[in-house]
Amino acid sequence: MKQNIAVIMGGYSSEYKISMISGNVVFNHINTDIYNPYKVIITKEKWVVLTNDNTEIAIDKNDFSAVINKTKITFDCVFNVIHGTPGEDGKILAYFEMLDIPHTSAPSYQMALTFNKRDCLSVLRKHGINTAKSLYYDKGQNIDVDTIVAELGLPCFVKPNNAGSSFGISKVNTADQFKAAFEKAFAEDTEILIESFLDGTEVSIGVINYQGNIIPLPATEIVSENDFFDYEAKYEGKSQEITPARITEKQLENLHTEALKAYKALNMSGFSRSEFIFIGDIPYFLEMNTVPGMTTESLLPQQAQAAGIPLTDLLSNAIEMAIKN
Incomplete structure (x- = not known):
């Protein structure tokens, strides 16, 4: 009997549109010989199953079920494709865990x-992973620009502490x-992180649990046409994404070591995609994406394909690992 899979998408943040694109890609590539996928749209206003004729069926939040054609549908697994809150920050996943419904995320x-950049960096520094220098501020807190410049130098980056897809990020040169930059970041979050500029080769690398083994995927080199890898560069074609990355064997060895160390130090499972910048042969950790994009432009599917893992197999593996664990 086929298992019912809820592909949750949407969310409450600026990443809603990207999540919807990713969610539809996942929905369209799940192996329907094995699974019955359902589109589930999660917004602040409604939680609904979207049927093939675009009818919206309300989700019963008591047990995360829906009645479709007079039949109650429950779900064997949730495939999480909500970037930002409440998917990537774990809020809705705690709800599924209370209901004992497996999900594909950590x-x-x-x-x-991992969604809280400051806390993630604090943990990884304790494990010897190199990062940029950083300062952290709450909204309403007095921010002394002279202190920032003295400690971090210029240029530097101002970013929301809890946000993704480069929303709210600015490179500050003067x-x-x-x-x-503060106004832009605080529009996305009540906490901001300011990081020193690292001048080097930027790479992104996925780490996944594939068939019971934690493996790094081929790395992608990021060459942005813009000043940094911002939203336009990520999603509107303003960058070159070169997989595998044009890095040396030594750099690749160091990257695998650090990416796996970060995944294990954070006790991750499911998908992750981490960003690093090389200074010489040393990779410096920037951030980890735990609900990486699944659009046609997204990096993790590109990396899986380069590793010989078709998207359908990647998705099936994520579901199998979630149910097994």
Whole structure:
């Protein structure tokens, strides 16, 4: 008997549109010989199953079920494709864990930890992983620009502490650009992170649990046409994404070591995609994406394909690992 899979997409953040694109890609590539996929749209206003004729069926939040054609549908697994809150920060995953419904992401605590950039960096530094220098501020807190410049130098990056897809990020080259950068970041979050600039080759690398083994995928080199790998570069074709990355064997060896170390140190499971910048042969960790994009432009599917893992197999494996674990 086929298992019912809820592909959850949407969410409550600026990443809603990207999540919907990713969610539809996942829905369309799940192996229907094995699974019955359902589109489940999660927004602040409604939780609904979207049927093939675009009818919206309300989700019963008591047990995460829906009545379709007079039949109650429950789900054997949830495939999480919600970027941002409440999917990537673990909130909705804690709900599924209370209901004992398997999901394809890491446990809710790990998701919350990795989504909070400051806390994630704090943990990884304890494990000897190199990162940029950083400062952290809450909204309403007095921010002294002179202190920032003295400690981090210029240029530097101002970013929301809890956000993805490069929403709210600014590269600050001069002191008079901080005001606009703070306003942009605080529009996305009540906490911001300011990081020193690392001038080197940027790479992205996926780590997944594939058939019971934790493996790194081929790395992707990021060559942005813009000043950094911003939203336009990620999603509107303003970058070159070269897989496998044009790095040396030594750099690749170091990258695999650090990517696997980060995945294990954070007690991850499911998908992750981490960003690093090389200074010489040493990779410096930037951030980890635990609900990586699944659009046709997204990096993790590109990397899986380069590793000989078709998208349908990648998705099936994620579901199997979730149910097994």
